[in-house]
Amino acid sequence: MPSQKVLLIYPLLNRTKGERDYHWFPFSVLPIAKSLRELNLEPIVVDRRVEPESIETIKGHLQDSLMVGISALSGYQITDGLHVAKIIRGLRPDVPIVWGGWHSTILPEETAQDSCVDVAVAGRGEDAIKDIARSYLGAKGLGSIKGIAFSDDKEVRFTGYRETKQFVDDVRGYDDFIDVKRYINPKTMAIGYFSGHGCSFKCGFCSRHFMTNKYSPKPIERVMDELAYYITKYGFKHIHFQDDNLFLDIRRVIELSKAIVNADHDVSWWANVR
Ligand code: SF4
Numbered sequence: 001m002p003s004q005k006v007l008l009i010y011p012l013l014n015r016t017k018g019e020r021d022y023h024w025f026p027f028s029v030l031p032i033a034k035s036l037r038e039l040n041l042e043p044i045v046v047d048r049r050v051e052p053e054s055i056e057t058i059k060g061h062l063q064d065s066l067m068v069g070i071s072a073l074s075g076y077q078i079t080d081g082l083h084v085a086k087i088i089r090g091l092r093p094d095v096p097i098v099w100g101g102w103h104s105t106i107l108p109e110e111t112a113q114d115s116c117v118d119v120a121v122a123g124r125g126e127d128a129i130k131d132i133a134r135s136y137l138g139a140k141g142l143g144s145i146k147g148i149a150f151s152d153d154k155e156v157r158f159t160g161y162r163e164t165k166q167f168v169d170d171v172r173g174y175d176d177f178i179d180v181k182r183y184i185n186p187k188t189m190a191i192g193y194f195s196g197h198g199c200s201f202k203c204g205f206c207s208r209h210f211m212t213n214k215y216s217p218k219p220i221e222r223v224m225d226e227l228a229y230y231i232t233k234y235g236f237k238h239i240h241f242q243d244d245n246l247f248l249d250i251r252r253v254i255e256l257s258k259a260i261v262n263a264d265h266d267v268s269w270w271a272n273v274r
Contacts, residue, residue, distance in 0.1 A: 004041055004042065004064060004065065004066040005041070005042045005043070005044050005061050005064045005065045005066065006036050006041050006042070006043050006044070006065060006066055006067055006068070006069060006133065007044050007046060007058060007061055007062065007065050007068045007069065008029040008032055008033055008036075008043055008044065008045045008046065008068075008069045008071070009029075009046045009048065009054075009058065009068065009069065009070045009071070009081070009084055010026035010028070010029050010045070010046070010047045010048060010049065010071055011048050011070065011071075011072060011077045011078075011080035011081040011083075011084060012048045012049055012076065012077065012080040013049065013073070013075075013076060013077050013080075014076060015076055023047070023049045023050055023182075023183050024183070024192035024240075024242070025174060025178060025180075025183055025192060026045065026047045026049075026071070026178070027192070027194065027242075028071040028100065028101050029045055029069065029071050030045065030169075030171075030174045030177060030178070031124075031125075031126050031169045032069060032071075032100070032125055032126065032129050033045055033176075033177045034126075034169065034173055034174075035125075035126045035127070035129050035130050036129060036130070036133060038130070039130055039133055039134070041066065041133060043177060044057075044061050044065075045177040045178055046058055047178065047182075048080060048084070050179075050182040050183065051182075055084070055087065058084065058087070058088065059087075059091065062088065062091055062092050062095065063092070065092070065095055066095075066133065066136055066137070067095060067096040067097070067098055067118075067132070067133065067136050068085075068088055068095055068096070068097045068098065069097075069098045069099075069100060069129065070084065070085060070097060070098070070099050070100075070101075071099075071100050071101035072099060072101045072102075072103050072104070073101055073102045073103060074102060074103040074106070077101075077103075078103055081099070082114070082116055085097050085116035085117075086116060089115075089116060096118040096119065096136055097116060097117060097118050097119075098118060098119040098120075098121060098129070098132055099111055099117050099119070099120050099121065100120075100121040100125045100128075100129075102207065102210075102211075104120040104121055104122060105121070105122050105123055105210045105211055106207060106210050108120045108121070108122040108148070108149035108158050109149045109156050109158045111149065112149035112150055112151060112156045112158075113151075113156055118150060118151075119132055119142065119148050119149070119150045120148065120149040120150070121147060121148055122147050122148065122149065122158070122161055122162075122210075123147050123161055123162050123164070123210070123211055123212070124162075124164075124211060124212060125147075126169070127147075127162065128145060128146070128147045128148055128162065131145040131146075132145060132148065143157065143159065144159075145159060146159050146160060146161075146162045146163075147159065147160070147161055147162035161210075164198075164211075164212040164214050165212075165214070166214055166216040168196065168197070168216050168217075168218045168222075170222070170226065171193070171194075171226050171229075171230075172225075172226055172229045175230075175233075180230075180233075180234050181234075184234065184235075184236075188237075188238055189235065189236050189237035189238055190236065190237070190238040190239070190240050191227075191230055191231075191234075191236040191238070191239055191240065192240045192242050193226070193227065193230075193239055193240065193241060193242065194241070194242050194243055195217065195218055195223045195241055195243055195246065195256065196215065196216050196217030196218050196243050196246075197211075197212065197215075197216045197243070197244060198211070198212045198214050198215045198216050198244055199215060199244045199245040199248060200214070200215040200248065201245070201248075208244050208245075215245075215248060215249075217249065217252060220252070220255050220256055220259050221259075223256065223259070224259050224260075224263055227239060227260075227263075227265070227267075228263065228265070231265050231267060236267065237266070237267055237268070238267060238268050238269065238270070239260075239267055239268070239269040239270070240269070240270050240271070241269060241270070241271035242271075243271065245274055246271045246272070246273075247271070247273050247274065
């Protein structure tokens with residue numbers, strides 16, 4: 001029996017398609033795809049930024065889908081996500097739509113009020129999505145799942161944030177789900193990469209602590225193995241570290257810098273310093 005599919009949609013970030021000539025990998029949905037594959041489901045990642053035919057792709061997979069996931073930052077990505085969700089509702093009103101990403105994390109109850117939202121995930125979704133999938137496969141009700149908001153008898157229930165844990169996903173499987181060539185800008189040959197997640201500070205104006213307040217750095221050896229995989233396979237020449245706070249541990253940054261030089265990959269790198 002073929003496995004059931006789960007569409008994972010990364011909506012447009014901007015109103016004008018093609019206004020940017022470079023796109024980072026859809027980092028918010030790729031770890032979710034890996035989690036779902038552990039349940040023998042078939043994740044289908046649809047990145048609206050790089051797939052002009054994305055609506056046709058979604059329609060093509062919808063018939064065999066257990067549920068749909070949509071990831072959105074606050075802003076235009078919600079508008080585009082709702083546009084896609086309405087198409088899905090029109091074609092398959094029985095397929096649950098699960099929203100995740102920054103907006104759902106910060107405002108889970110408000111997100112769950114929309115008629116195009118069945119479940120809003122708050123925080124990192126690698127574990128929550130497996131519980132949600134099991135629920136829709138008939139294992140248990142949504143009410144026992146931590147870290148989600150959903151409508152229950154016309155009232156929105158929020159089950160509370162999950163306890164944060166360290167997430168250091170290995171990115172080497174990501175190219176099973178996306179066509180990496182669509183993300184390569186020949187002018188920059190840059191790859192976006194997280195060598196770790198989180199930040200141990202809790203600045204009041206910063207959104208990071210909604211996702212996790214644990215600093216989860218990958219071991220430098222692992223970082224170099226993951227980067228070597230993409231540099232060797234796809235020819236990237238520049239690394240854009242997108243860590244929440246790469247310079248939190250300056251000794252680790254020095255170790256990382258030396259490892260990059262010693263690896264002799266002929267790459268440059270860039271990161272924000274806070
Ligand atoms: S990432 Fe920067 S702004 Fe956010 S909590 Fe850490 S130090 Fe503060």
